[in-house]
Amino acid sequence: MKFTGTFLAAAAALAVGGSAFAGTLDDVKARGQLICGVTTGLAGFAAPDDKGEWQGFDVDVCRAVAAGVFGDPKKVKFVPTTGQSRFPALQSGEVDMLARNTTWTFDRDVKLGFEFTGINFYDGQGFIVRKSLGIKSALELDGASVCVGTGSTTELNLGDFFTANNMSYTPVVYVTADEIRAGYLANRCDAYTTDRSGLAAQRSVFPNPDDHVVLPEVISKEPLGPLVRHGDHQWGDVVRWSLNVMIIAEEKGLTSANVDEKKASTNDPEVKRLLGVEGEYGARLGLSNEWAYNIIKTVGNYAETYERNIGPSTQIALERGVNALWTNGGILYAPPFR
């Protein structure tokens, strides 16, 4: 099987690697590093900071997995992928997982051979326009030129929305988020459409963010989450439960600051199981029993990473909305840890 892998890697055009199929966890451990596919740069979700370190909400999912596997969130190599290159990169085994604003759809789950391992952000597609256009609703966009990224569900939703409402439009299709922003700012299009989180992120880096307004219509469901190759269930479980740990930690009030104290003092059996005080939960995943503790200690719970990267106090300024815990009126909900 290894031989097959090398052979096919040589025939790179085939984009199918044999060795990367099963045992991703073993590969990652042997490599000593997780390789995680992220966006080419979307403020708040995944972008390098001024020191060249990747930061963001999606980046933290990668860091959580690395923390779970190695106990060290720094053991990640980030591979920037475009909307076009992300799927071949994962299919071919170039990356171990994707965490890059990817919408969970039937086709991607079933036809492309992927497995979505949860939802870290519930999003929906919207439009941003210049305030000077004076429009209040996306239904007034008949005849507009719309900037959109290629190879995304966004492109299809855009077509569906205008067809369903009997309106015409001209798409202007770019590859990277930076190109789309440049095109929109150069007045090439009247509106820019993508997931509303993406719009908020992009607006935060516009020269005059206040000159632009996000229209109220949400034209699609966009559940964004990490994904892995189909068929490697052990690895799928590791990624799925790394995300769940962050959500459960928020539910249980565990933060990076208080997890040590809670670990010593808690009487909650679920917290004891989670932090490895009781049971062999980590070992069943092929990890140490401290794995969840490491994630919470080094990356933090869901709320912490949300507030740090995209919350109301940041430039992106996204309210929790539907992404609040189910106990707080949102739909964020993790299965019980037992």
Add this chain to the structure above:
Amino acid sequence: MAVNAQDAAPKAALLYDAKFRSILYQIITLVLLIGFIAFLATNTISNLEKRGIATGFEFLKHPAGFGVPFSLIEYSEASSYGRAFVVSVLNTLFVSACGIVLATILGFILGVARLSPNWIIARIATVYVEVIRNVPLLLQILFWYVGVLSALPTLRESINIGDSIFLNNRGFYTPLPIAEPGFMAIPIAFLIGIIATSLVSRWAKKRQEATGEQFPVFLTGTGLIIGLPVLAAIVTGFPWTMEYPVLKGFNFRGGFVLIPEFAALLFALTLYTAAFIGEIVRAGIQAVSHGQTEAAHALGIRPRPTMRLVIIPQAMRVIVPPLTSQYLNLTKNSSLAAAVGYPDLVHMFTGTVLNQTGQALECIGMMMLVYLTISLSISAFMNWYNARIALVER
């Protein structure tokens, strides 16, 4: 041992036979190659199956669902992926064909300009060639795109020529003739004009060779090719209506539009390739020795026919082969369209379609086949042309 050696002797002779050995090596190589390909194919198929990745070309019939900014044929969100494929191939061909024509014209002007006795013209051409040739094409495409977008006025401040032609940073809008019944007479007349011109030119050549009398072929040809369609239009009573672009809401509607992405790509491809063609033309002309010109003059041939009948035919033999590879380069370079979002084959088909369907092998395979076909066709045509103008040795 001795007995064995004797037995083996005739076989050893066969093995040392040069012809047998070369055939054997070829068979072994072939078997290994086929085995390697079969290995890759079965592995690919089994890996695809194992991961549940869909295969086959069934997806071409499914509705595409996405819009296209620029299309030469009717296309909507309800069209199939197959139609989207055709749209993208036509877009690639369109920008390549326009680029080849313009680059050839500009390239010939540059080549002649570099040889100009006028110092300023020759230096300008040299500077142009050296600058353009040495800046990466991708950079030039981006430069023109940013240039086009920021130099042109916005929609509301469009440059307006007679309320029918508009120019802004969304595109170049012109009226579009919509055919009515009887319109087909015009292209047919055009075709007849071309055929008649070629017949006239053949007849004129024969007559000149026989009698030495000349005939104004160029004027007659122009008259036939332009005159006949105009006549047809008058006879059929101008069977078309013009659809004018009108500013409605956010954009101009109706008419024909060239998008800025196309303009940027075309500018960059033309200017870049023209620099190379200029050098090829200069080399071609310089390859014809000055003695040829002097000989022609000595025979009493005037300067213009000397250029047309003596210098250029000989220069073309040097020019055509490298020109072919420039045409191929231009066509392949058009795939950089993705950088500015012109919906060519690479950007639209392997970008959008590949991502929507996830069928990488099929999409990349189709794309490679298209480029191969285009390149081989250009190559075949240029080889035919080269053979036609080649020196016929007697």
